[in-house]
Amino acid sequence: MVTLGESMVTFLPGGPGRLADVPSFHRAIGGAESNVACALAAFGHTARWISRVGADGFGDHLVERIAGYGVDVTAVRRDPARPTGVYFRTAGDRGTGAHEVAYYRAGSAASAMSVTDVDLTAVRAARVLHLTGITAALSDECRDLLHTLTAPAPGRPPVSFDVNHRPGLWPDDEAARLLLDLARRADIVFVGADEAEQAWGATGGPSAIRELLPEPDVLVVKQGAKGATAFVRRTVTAEAGRVAGPRAATAPSVFEPALDAAVVATTGAGDAFAAGFLSATLRGLPVRDRLRHGHLFAAAALTTPGDLAPPPARDHADRLAALDDD
Ligand code: KDG
DSSP states (O other), X not given: OEEEOOOEEEEEESSSSOTTTOOOEEEEEEOHHHHHHHHHHHTTOOOEEEOEEESXXXXXXXXXXXXXXXXXXXXXXXXXXXXXXXXXXXXXXXXXXXXXXXXXXXXXXXXXXXXXXXXXXXXXXXXXXXXXHHHHTTOHHHHHHHHHHHSOOTTOOXXXXXXXXXXXXXXXXXXXXXXXXXXXXXXXXXXXXXXXXXHHOOOSHHHHHHHHOOOSSEEEEEOGGGEEEEEESSEEOTTTOOEESOOOSSOOEEEEEOOOOOOSOOTTHHHHHHHHHHHHHHTTOOHHHHHXXXXXXXXXXXXXXXXXXXXXXXXXHHHHHHGGGO
């Protein structure tokens, strides 16, 4: 698995309250794509994270922490002229999960990722390449890079794309069109029902979102605490990581309820879900098990304050995923 995207040093609040009032923050790490790589590596997969960070202490910290999960960071470039991005967030409201986010990432080293400054050979070596819509919001160069990486081309690895609509990152109203365009070019797409409504006005739940996005062979609609629905028309083979097999005319849907977790923070749960689903996909597990692994990984992230939480051990996750089948 190869992921590409910006990671940041994350500052988690020392207590509840508005950003204006919280007196102290705890340093952690975040980044949707490296969160996926770390969870996959911790679960025993081979994962590479491709990015750019500043030639600064925060860049060192990110690279060391992510490598500590067992992720290959050899294709991460250092930029002496641009800083590593950071962000702060407040604790989520107990009822709604709403929280404030303050990004300091404009002009960051990662925002200068481009077709000419990223090791495309390292990207294309992937069995599956995981990207997110966050990268498209960082700069025109990043947007072009995503278009290049998702363009149909011989030997292009299957692309997994998490829409990850972050309204605060989009200076214009381009998000809806660009995110839809990128999702349509991907093979596996993850989208929250709430973000599909926010970005595209899709209010009719999973089937309406599928109508809007009929192209991807695999579409997973996350429905928050309720569960997730997967539409799978064609699968990714376990051996080669290639999209293979006959393409059915329609994609039957499978719904799997979420776990009942005592939520501490929702940030990073979507990444963990994607990692669990992709892990089970690479292992050739049935669709229901892919969703169950997604929920199990997500529960680990939901019950910790940071953006990133190691998933359960593989034998434990497999036992839990199989429990309801008896
Ligand atoms: O999904 C969690 C990510 O949003 C978080 O870790 C930080 O990548 C991040 C972002 O851009 O918001």
